[in-house]
Amino acid sequence: MRALSCLIALSLSGAAFAQEVPCGGDFQTFKAGLRDEAVAMGHDAEVARRFLSGARQDSSVLRRDRAQGIFQTPFIEFSRKLISQDRLDRGRQLSQRWDEVFDRIERDYGISRGVLLAFWAFETDYGAFQGDFNTLNALVTLAHDCRRPEIFRPQIFAAMELYERGDFDPATTTGAWAGEIGMVQMLPRDILENGMDGDGDGHVTLKTSAPDALLSGAKMLSELGWRHGEPWLQEVVLPADMDWSQTGLETTMSVAEWERLGVRAREGALDDGRLEASILLPQGRGGPSFIAYPNFRVYFEWNQSFTYVMTAAYFASRLEGASVYDPGNPDPGLSGEQMLALQRALDAKGYDVGGIDGILGAGTRSAVRDMQARLGLPADGWPTIELLNLL
Structure with a gap:
């Protein structure tokens, strides 16, 4: 679920580790190093050779990697661009069409259908635009590039394992520029660890099978820490004497404590008073206000852009019946x-x-x-x- 951002939200990081990952230099020598490492990991030498033989660098991948200007857009403008009545209508239609799949997800993982529908909509417009970059070329290009090789090199070997299973073709498998595949855009290692055969055909086919894609996405969210049956984000009204320094993800209080400070749900009631939560102001005190429950933080395990996460979580609530947020009158932002x-x-x-x-x-x-x-x-x-x- 990273096609729109392609900012990989894996927990692999750290300069020390990055320095240990081979990258750069002559590309053919780099590919030979990949083959040697694959064999050392237990892959058959001939399989590794065939898998990597046609891999090439893709300069368009690097151009996309360095162009992330969309995340400079403020929340209100960003959310209005991504959320349309058409997307809402299609999301609700797909909720009905795949009702049994969503019922299974809600029963087994405790993840409300709006959450998966929102990711499905933003990442691939419900499967319509899944990316046409050759996945192996994208992964090898980004692993060769020395900016984040520690993220992408392991994905090559995961793709090789999918190839050995018959679920990846190095010549024809395509997806997003950063190597994500399918309707909800998962990296190869995510597919290995969380792929689900939702339609019972014996394969995990995220490009053409909605049950496979949705169940795989749900399992991944669950593995990332989604708390069964709990909320994620809700619009609130704040008191006029609010201590603004208490807002932000760094500050958490119980819902009951926030209520004692005068925080109220804009619609309905706040959730369980025992839950820990934060107050978020994506465009400051003059703009919309939200309370973020523990599940909201799981979004950052999937995508690290605050604006994207806010918009995806809010759209999920809209798909569940919430009203359009009150935009308020925020102070002008910075260029x-x-x-x-x-x-x-x-x-x-x-x-x-x-x-x-x-x-x-x-x-x-x-x-x-x-x-x-x-x-x-x-x-x-x-x-x-x-x-x-x-x-």
Whole structure:
């Protein structure tokens, strides 16, 4: 489920590990190293040779990898681009069409159907656009590139194992530019670990079988920590005297504690008072407000873009019957260049903003909130021109 972002949300990270992964250099020598490693892992030498023989570099993959500007878009604009009445209508139609599959997911994994439908919609428009990049070429290109080889090199060997099972063709298997396959866009190792034969044909076919794709996605969410039968995100109304510094993912309180502080559900009631939750303001105190339950954090195990996660979680609630959020009247945000300038200023003051990339991610939001508090501004984590000028 990463086609739209293609920012891989795996927990493989760390500079020390990255330095141990071979990358770069002559491409044919690099491929020979892959073959040797595959044999050392127990793969047949001839199978490894056949599997890798036609692999080539794809420069268009690298261009896509370096172009992530969509995540500089604020939540309101981003969500309005992705959520349409047509997508809502088709999602509800597919919910009925695959009712038995969703019933099974809800029974076995405790994951509400809106969650899977939202991912299905955003990643491939319900299977209509699954990507036409050769998957092996994409994985080998990104493993050869020295930016994130520790993420992509293991996926090559996972794809080789799928090939040995008859579920991957190095010449014809296609998907997203970052190697994800199928209706809900899963990487080869995710397929090995979480693939489900939902239609009973003896194969895990994520490109053409909705039951396989949906059940595999549900199993993966469950393995990532989804809590059975619990909520994920809900719109709230906040009190006028809210302490804005308490907002953000860094602060959690029980739902009952938030209620005592005056937080109210915009529709219905908040969930179990014992659940730990955070208050999120994707565009500051002037914009929409949400309470994020523990399951919301699982989204970040799948995709690390705050804007994408907020939008996917919100769309899931819409598919479950929630109303359109109140957009409020947020303060104007920063342009891409202004965001870069802000991140440089925060970095110079010792804050870890998670990279100077012009994207308002969790690290930048946390740094903004702390700096706002230091400067006597409302500490809502939403960067403004006023804050930038003060810095």
